[in-house]
Amino acid sequence: MTKKDQSEKRVCSVSHRGCVSMVPIFNHLDTLQMEEIMETVQAHSFKRGELIYRAGDTSDVLTIVNKGSLRIYRLSESGKEQLVRVLKPGEFTGELALFNETVHENYAEAMEATSVCQITRASLQKLLIKYPSISLKILQALSSRLDESEQQAAQFSTESTEQRLASYLADLLVEDDQSAIVTLPLTKKDLASYIGTTPETVSRKLKELEEMQLIRRISSSKIEILDEEKLLFL
Amino acid sequence: MTKKDQSEKRVCSVSHRGCVSMVPIFNHLDTLQMEEIMETVQAHSFKRGELIYRAGDTSDVLTIVNKGSLRIYRLSESGKEQLVRVLKPGEFTGELALFNETVHENYAEAMEATSVCQITRASLQKLLIKYPSISLKILQALSSRLDESEQQAAQFSTESTEQRLASYLADLLVEDDQSAIVTLPLTKKDLASYIGTTPETVSRKLKELEEMQLIRRISSSKIEILDEEKLLFL
DNA sequence: CGTGCAGTTGAGGAATCTCAACCGACGTGG
DNA sequence: CCACGTCGGTTGAGATTCCTCAACTGCACG
Numbered sequence: 001m002t003k004k005d006q007s008e009k010r011v012c013s014v015s016h017r018g019c020v021s022m023v024p025i026f027n028h029l030d031t032l033q034m035e036e037i038m039e040t041v042q043a044h045s046f047k048r049g050e051l052i053y054r055a056g057d058t059s060d061v062l063t064i065v066n067k068g069s070l071r072i073y074r075l076s077e078s079g080k081e082q083l084v085r086v087l088k089p090g091e092f093t094g095e096l097a098l099f100n101e102t103v104h105e106n107y108a109e110a111m112e113a114t115s116v117c118q119i120t121r122a123s124l125q126k127l128l129i130k131y132p133s134i135s136l137k138i139l140q141a142l143s144s145r146l147d148e149s150e151q152q153a154a155q156f157s158t159e160s161t162e163q164r165l166a167s168y169l170a171d172l173l174v175e176d177d178q179s180a181i182v183t184l185p186l187t188k189k190d191l192a193s194y195i196g197t198t199p200e201t202v203s204r205k206l207k208e209l210e211e212m213q214l215i216r217r218i219s220s221s222k223i224e225i226l227d228e229e230k231l232l233f234l
Numbered sequence: 235m236t237k238k239d240q241s242e243k244r245v246c247s248v249s250h251r252g253c254v255s256m257v258p259i260f261n262h263l264d265t266l267q268m269e270e271i272m273e274t275v276q277a278h279s280f281k282r283g284e285l286i287y288r289a290g291d292t293s294d295v296l297t298i299v300n301k302g303s304l305r306i307y308r309l310s311e312s313g314k315e316q317l318v319r320v321l322k323p324g325e326f327t328g329e330l331a332l333f334n335e336t337v338h339e340n341y342a343e344a345m346e347a348t349s350v351c352q353i354t355r356a357s358l359q360k361l362l363i364k365y366p367s368i369s370l371k372i373l374q375a376l377s378s379r380l381d382e383s384e385q386q387a388a389q390f391s392t393e394s395t396e397q398r399l400a401s402y403l404a405d406l407l408v409e410d411d412q413s414a415i416v417t418l419p420l421t422k423k424d425l426a427s428y429i430g431t432t433p434e435t436v437s438r439k440l441k442e443l444e445e446m447q448l449i450r451r452i453s454s455s456k457i458e459i460l461d462e463e464k465l466l467f468l
Numbered sequence: 469c470g471t472g473c474a475g476t477t478g479a480g481g482a483a484t485c486t487c488a489a490c491c492g493a494c495g496t497g498g
Numbered sequence: 499c500c501a502c503g504t505c506g507g508t509t510g511a512g513a514t515t516c517c518t519c520a521a522c523t524g525c526a527c528g
Contacts, residue, residue: 129366133363
């Protein structure tokens, strides 16, 4: 075993443990059960830009982010890319191929050095049968993601780009709390893709919001929210 | 008991049985288990225009359509309405409030005389624990709905109104199969809301597609698809 | 020090919305 | 049975939003 292999191994085992213990869908179980689960999951690491899966893949594993972040995106018929969501530690993806035996429709790409845990369909099904409470957790996660996604679709169809950008910024605030300064977790390009517009328009709209005294641009990725109310009721 | 009550009763009991037996999430169970489930669900009927639930409600039941159809829609901040989906017999809604103990974000309205079966959180949880395979069915349904919703969001953000309308029409085709004549299941108004545009634009775009020889309007709700290929690759 | 990429700015044009008028089907009340 | 109002749908004209293309800046990296 080479030196590289050893360090790989060490990383894996650490992430392994970290993974399971922090995952919302498992964290109601006791230590013994955790141990059992740890034996069924596989840890993997990806470098920035590497794909975890791509549209058309059939791999039937559930992928849970342990460290880092994943970009989930789609390509439209016309080749344009839309950012669907960003997965942070504790969140998972791959449910479509796993529960429906169909191919992936999305692409999952590591945004930075990212480690994940993967569990195969067979193992998961065994776990679900044995510990039905895990199903409930997954149902919770899926139904709230469904709701978010439907809300996003509704926003696309009923609200202007300006409103979508504004409520995106306001949403960042509630998560950060305390300070009125939010940090954009995405490049402007990804942000544009996420809210369904172009980088140029994002740039212009941010400028407009600033002129309206609703926000203040501090640095390229830091924005101070001056008036959350007005931001939401544009 | 009045005559009206009796007929109500009869309708309920029929729909009751019909409901459970045709629901995809239950239909892998045997007759005995079906009987058990039937005792835990409640049948209800709604007239056209009645609301099953509204945004802000906390009711914690899963609602499964038995006969008829439900419009699920949202209201944006600005009061505009977006049609999220139409539920046909066998499909369900209410999962958000049920699994997450939050309030409904959507409205569910009967589009015609509609009968549904409802199962409470408590009953469903018991069933899920007792028959874990039901969870798998629900997970399947939710993950594929999630996928549809994400696809819809992606289409909103990357494709033109014309393309969205075209692929909506093409999608109708695969379901009907055989004949190239599709029947619009929605009013133009609802269709517009569903694909995120206005009735005026739908009308104009249909005209354009007809001029391009891609479709032919037969009656107000019947359309012949002349060139599915071109329709998809607009 | 060049090259490349993210971001910004400007100008022009295309897509789509809004408002308003009009048509036809339908149901209601006189 | 007819007149009327309502509603869904269509059409037109003008306004608006947003995209596209192109030029330019600043920054990171080799």
